[in-house]
Amino acid sequence: MSSLKLQKVLKVSGVSVDVAGKRLAHAAELSVGAGEVVSVIGPNGAGKTTLLRAIANDLQPASGVIELGGRDIAGIGARERARQVAVLTQHNSLEFAFTGLEVVSLARGPHSTGAALDLRICREAMEAMDVGHLAGRLYPTLSGGEQQRLQLARVLAQIWRAEDAGGQYRLLLLDEPATSLDIGHQHQLMRAVREFAATGVGVLMTVHDITLAASYSDRLALIKNGHCVAQGEPETVLTDTVVSDVFDTQVLIIPHPESGKPVVLGG
Amino acid sequence: MNLAANRIQRRLWTSIVLATLLATSLVVAIALGSVALPFADVLRALAGGELEGFGGDIVRAIRLPRALLAASVGAVLAVCGAYLQGMFRNPLADPSLIGVTAGASVGASAAIMFGGAMLGVVSLGAFAGGLVAVWLVYRVATGVQGTSVATMLLMGIAVTALAASLTGLMDYFADSANLRRMSLWRMGGLDGATGARALLVLATLAVLLLSMKSTVRGLNTLLLGESQARHLGVDVERLKSHLIVLVALGVGVSVAVAGSIAFVGLVVPHMIRLCVGPDHRMLVPLSALGGASLLLLADTLARTVIAPTELPVGLVTALIGAPFFVFLLVRHRELIR
Numbered sequence: 001m002s003s004l005k006l007q008k009v010l011k012v013s014g015v016s017v018d019v020a021g022k023r024l025a026h027a028a029e030l031s032v033g034a035g036e037v038v039s040v041i042g043p044n045g046a047g048k049t050t051l052l053r054a055i056a057n058d059l060q061p062a063s064g065v066i067e068l069g070g071r072d073i074a075g076i077g078a079r080e081r082a083r084q085v086a087v088l089t090q091h092n093s094l095e096f097a098f099t100g101l102e103v104v105s106l107a108r109g110p111h112s113t114g115a116a117l118d119l120r121i122c123r124e125a126m127e128a129m130d131v132g133h134l135a136g137r138l139y140p141t142l143s144g145g146e147q148q149r150l151q152l153a154r155v156l157a158q159i160w161r162a163e164d165a166g167g168q169y170r171l172l173l174l175d176e177p178a179t180s181l182d183i184g185h186q187h188q189l190m191r192a193v194r195e196f197a198a199t200g201v202g203v204l205m206t207v208h209d210i211t212l213a214a215s216y217s218d219r220l221a222l223i224k225n226g227h228c229v230a231q232g233e234p235e236t237v238l239t240d241t242v243v244s245d246v247f248d249t250q251v252l253i254i255p256h257p258e259s260g261k262p263v264v265l266g267g
Numbered sequence: 268m269n270l271a272a273n274r275i276q277r278r279l280w281t282s283i284v285l286a287t288l289l290a291t292s293l294v295v296a297i298a299l300g301s302v303a304l305p306f307a308d309v310l311r312a313l314a315g316g317e318l319e320g321f322g323g324d325i326v327r328a329i330r331l332p333r334a335l336l337a338a339s340v341g342a343v344l345a346v347c348g349a350y351l352q353g354m355f356r357n358p359l360a361d362p363s364l365i366g367v368t369a370g371a372s373v374g375a376s377a378a379i380m381f382g383g384a385m386l387g388v389v390s391l392g393a394f395a396g397g398l399v400a401v402w403l404v405y406r407v408a409t410g411v412q413g414t415s416v417a418t419m420l421l422m423g424i425a426v427t428a429l430a431a432s433l434t435g436l437m438d439y440f441a442d443s444a445n446l447r448r449m450s451l452w453r454m455g456g457l458d459g460a461t462g463a464r465a466l467l468v469l470a471t472l473a474v475l476l477l478s479m480k481s482t483v484r485g486l487n488t489l490l491l492g493e494s495q496a497r498h499l500g501v502d503v504e505r506l507k508s509h510l511i512v513l514v515a516l517g518v519g520v521s522v523a524v525a526g527s528i529a530f531v532g533l534v535v536p537h538m539i540r541l542c543v544g545p546d547h548r549m550l551v552p553l554s555a556l557g558g559a560s561l562l563l564l565a566d567t568l569a570r571t572v573i574a575p576t577e578l579p580v581g582l583v584t585a586l587i588g589a590p591f592f593v594f595l596l597v598r599h600r601e602l603i604r
Contacts, residue, residue, distance in 0.1 A: 056494075056498060057497070058494050058497070078497065078500045078501070078502055079500035080500075081500065082498060082499050082500030083500070085498070086498065087494075087495075087498040089492070089494060089495060089498075091492075092491065092492065092495065093492065094490060094491060094492075095356070095357070095358065096356075096358070096490050096540070096545035097540070097544060097545055098490070098544065098545055098546075099274070099544070102544070102546065103491075106487060106488050106491060106499065107499065109484060109487075109488050109499050109500065109501070110499055110500035158499065
């Protein structure tokens with residue numbers, strides 16, 4: 001495992017992003033290793049999503065380099081990239097009455113692995129996200145949380161097998177994956193993401209709930225106003241003073257009685 | 268689980284029903300008219316056999332071209348509707364509602380005024396007019412978050428109004444020969460059917476159906492959203508320009524040969540989607556079958572209901588389509604902001 005982690009799936013060097021003339025990310029430095037889960041945390045409007053969108057190639061950085069497995073991401077063809085990088089965006093509106101299975105199946109578009117294998121992969125990904133029972137339901141009739149978990153099953157299915165990535169690294173980008181879920185499904189989602197990472201995938205996500213991020217991430221990146229304030233293991237990044245300062249509110253951080261991971265208490 | 272299995276069954280059944288419906292309506296359309304022919308005679312004449320009197324000539328020279336024209340225009344419009352709804356990610360898009368038909372009409376009028384009433388020239392003009400209209404509506408109505416229904420329909424009103432004023436201006440400045448040509452063309456429905464016109468639309472339909480190979484998978488993915496489709500490796504910009512050109516071609520040619528026929532592109536894909544779901548691999552070919560049958564039946568009705576006078580077929584489709592559109596608006600009210 002540790003040797004895997006030394007290999008960098010994603011390397012972000014000095015990336016600045018401008019949106020509508022305003023600089024929303026300043027010279028960001030970030031890396032994600034194979035099998036590693038990294039979470040970006042910070043207050044609303046800090047630039048978490050902007051950074052993720054730049055890595056997902058939705059926004060052009062004003063400066064800096066984003067490398068995927070040592071190659072500049074801008075130089076990788078769209079289809080090849082889709083076999084290596086899966087992205088879950090924050091908003092996923094779909095007004096057409098696809099069934100759950102049909103939505104997940106769209107993930108296999110970039111691959112030419114055959115219908116039988118694709119179906120098996122989609123079923124496995126849906127089981128991993130506990131949405132197997134939604135296969136025959138119509139997407140627009142599902143609740144927000146069910147839709148969210150189905151969309152996550154879709155992005156997992158997109159990079160499910162290492163051999164489909166053409167010998168390259170796989171990267172999973174998640175923008176607020178747990179926000180609309182209940183506590184049971186939040187933890188179930190995080191466990192599924194961790195298990196998925198253990199197959200050699202690098203995971204980078206933005207997370208609102210700091211405690212949740214701390215208990216499932218190898219490393220955290222704390223962002224404020226587009227600047228990276230602190231980066232490292234949850235225990236070192238999350239201190240009373242830093243978090244209180246970044247979020248502009250008094251917090252208390254205590255270790256979890258069982259796992260020892262930092263728990264953030266407000267007020 | 269049931270629904271997924273159900274859908275496969277329903278796809279099969281819908282295909283069989285629609286194919287039968289098209290074949291039947293083709294025979295009915297050819298049999299009915301000022302001289303009613305028995306169905307057996309129609310089939311014999313279509314197979315090349317001789318009939319008593321002028322039966323064979325009526326079938327082959329008059330009714331067959333008209334039936335083929337009606338069927339292929341219906342199929343082309345329905346496929347264009349399915350493509351537009353997929354591209355706008357919105358089930359309320361229709362060539363006539365968002366101004367494509369009006370744009371094509373302006374193009375056709377301009378072509379007549381400056382280039383004469385040759386079918387090829389008029390088609391090219393209508394294609395160009397339609398192209399400008401779709402592109403314009405798409406650029407204004409679609410942003411990062413998807414298509415705004417309100418903006419899309421308002422753009423349709425704006426483009427249609429602009430088109431009407433441009434047409435009026437051309438009428439005003441045209442000399443009397445051109446004015447006559449333009450107004451004759453504008454009145455024209457399917458009654459100007461000739462073998463050549465039917466062939467032109469059939470060829471267009473062939474182009475649209477052959478293009479499916481490169482569009483339908485991408486369209487399915489595009490329904491998830493533009494950036495989502497990009498993340499799944501779809502070349503979204505290319506797909507969209509591809510679709511815009513195809514829709515402009517289909518609507519342009521159908522406007523050039525048959526004038527504006529509203530609502531076929533709205534009603535048909537919707538009905539098909541209710542039966543087989545939104546997967547474009549089934550939706551597009553089945554819409555072609557459904558659109559062909561619908562316009563054939565509408566045209567047969569228009570020809571026979573107050574014979575010997577003919578109703579314009581556009582009246583009949585609007586009579587079916589407009590209430591359907593209102594029904595959709597009510598059903599999707601929460602989506603329209």
